[in-house]
Amino acid sequence: xxxxxxxxxxxxxxxxxxxxxxxxxxxxxxxxxxxxxxxxxxxxxxxxxxxxxxxxxxxxxxxxxxxxxxxxxxxxxxxxxxxxxxxxxxxxxxxxxxxxxxxxxxxxxxxxxxxxxxxxxxxxxxxxxxxxxxxxxxxxxxxxxxxxxxxxxxxxxxxxxxxxxxxxxxxxxxxxxxxxxxxxxxxxxxxxxxxxxxxxxxxxxxxxxxxxxxxxxxxxxxxxxxxxxxxxxxxxxxxxxxxxxxxxxxxxxxxxxxxxxxxxxxxxxxxxxxxxxxxxxxxxxxxxxxxxxxxxxxxxxxxxxxxxxxxxxxxxxxxxxxxxxxxxxxxxx
Numbered sequence: 001x002x003x004x005x006x007x008x009x010x011x012x013x014x015x016x017x018x019x020x021x022x023x024x025x026x027x028x029x030x031x032x033x034x035x036x037x038x039x040x041x042x043x044x045x046x047x048x049x050x051x052x053x054x055x056x057x058x059x060x061x062x063x064x065x066x067x068x069x070x071x072x073x074x075x076x077x078x079x080x081x082x083x084x085x086x087x088x089x090x091x092x093x094x095x096x097x098x099x100x101x102x103x104x105x106x107x108x109x110x111x112x113x114x115x116x117x118x119x120x121x122x123x124x125x126x127x128x129x130x131x132x133x134x135x136x137x138x139x140x141x142x143x144x145x146x147x148x149x150x151x152x153x154x155x156x157x158x159x160x161x162x163x164x165x166x167x168x169x170x171x172x173x174x175x176x177x178x179x180x181x182x183x184x185x186x187x188x189x190x191x192x193x194x195x196x197x198x199x200x201x202x203x204x205x206x207x208x209x210x211x212x213x214x215x216x217x218x219x220x221x222x223x224x225x226x227x228x229x230x231x232x233x234x235x236x237x238x239x240x241x242x243x244x245x246x247x248x249x250x251x252x253x254x255x256x257x258x259x260x261x262x263x264x265x266x267x268x269x270x271x272x273x274x275x276x277x278x279x280x281x282x283x284x285x286x287x288x289x290x291x292x293x294x295x296x297x298x299x300x301x302x303x304x305x306x307x308x309x310x311x312x313x314x315x316x317x318x319x320x321x322x323x324x325x326x327x328x329x330x331x332x333x
Contacts, residue, residue: 005318012314016307017069023306024065027299034081034297055081068303077307078300082292087304091286095308096179097167098278098285102270104201105209110263113213114252117220121228122247132217139214148207148280155203163200165282172196204281208274212266219262223255230254256327264320268313 035051036043043051052058056067071078077087113136120132156164163169168181174190182201185193227233228251236246278287286305293301 005322008318008321009314015314016310019310020069020072020303020307021065023303024068024299025061027297027302028061030297032297034299037297038081064299068300072307077304080293080298080301082296082298082301087300090289090301091304091308093179094284094286094289097181097283098271098274098287100180100182101201101204101208101274101278101283101285102267104205105212105270105274106263106267108205108209109212109216109266112209113216114220114259116213117217118224118247118252120217121221121224122243124225129221132221136214136217136221139210139212139217141214142210144207144211145276145280147210148203148277151203151207152280162203165280167197167200167284168193169196169200204277204283207280208270208277212270215266216259216262219258220255223258224251227251227255257324260323260327261320264316268309268316271309271312 033048034055035048035057039047039051049058056064059067068078075088077091079085080087080090083090116132116135120129123129151162152164155162172190172193173181173196174184174188174193177184177187182194182197185191185197224247233246233251236250237243241250274283274285275287275290277283278285279291282288286308290302290305292298293305
């Protein structure tokens with residue numbers, strides 16, 4: 001299995017190079033000059049020329065790209081035009097918030113989707129199946145930014161029970177240790193902070209996780225229905241095992257391969273799909289940071305963020321591939 005994963009890892013290097021090249025060229029082709037956008041209209045020609053020299057924008061595009069690739073190979077993604085700090089440090093400050101949101105969104109999706117899919121498959125064409133199917137189609141079809149706005153209008157604008165945006169309330173959060181607000185509050189015993197973290201993450205997690213609920217519910221239903229017709233399920237019933245034991249211990253366990261695959265792929269989608277949701281809820285993660293970078297034509301920051309998303313997808317896929325053999329021992333690499 002190690003040799004297989006190493007081959008997969010080596011095969012991703014051309015993908016990283018191609019994506020970085022496409023992003024770099026698209027940013028260069030986009031209208032707008034980062035020097036004038038960041039320095040302002042009152043900047044003199046000397047100021048603009050100095051900024052271009054300092055940021056390396058006075059060099060040909062291919063030279064800029066080669067310098068970026070050479071530095072990125074050593075872990076240096078350059079310095080942000082907008083923030084004046086190393087891109088890696090800027091991303092590291094925002095990444096925990098995005099990971100926290102993605103984890104809560106996945107918990108929402110798994111908690112709702114898998115039971116709905118299992119019960120729908122256990123009673124095909126019943127009201128439970130129809131309800132689950134309708135909910136799944138709703139989740140797949142609903143744009144998460146529209147759902148986020150509706151949640152804000154209802155829970156914040158009408159009921160006034162949840163905060164409309166942000167990650168924390170001023171003065172409630174304690175000192176940062178890991179960058180994860182919920183974990184830091186738990187470790188410090190800051191229970192008002194734990195409550196505050198949950199209140200702030202509920203609506204963004206629902207808006208981001210609802211789409212995954214629909215997809216995961218449909219895949220779970222199809223996988224469970226397929227396994228229900230296997231001979232060992234009939235044998236288990238003939239032995240007199242309870243239907244719930246058969247359903248959750250034998251059927252669901254053997255239906256996990258497609259479910260785990262979708263969970264892994266959707267986790268990567270959650271990380272990238274959080275861009276709009278973070279903007280709607282003013283969530284201080286890398287999604288809103290990407291919008292800031294694109295607006296400011298911050299070439300190093302945008303390229304670094306896209307590479308970070310690409311590496312996240314690749315890493316998640318490798319982890320899922322490694323899990324297959326543990327979930328189903330019949331799989332051999």
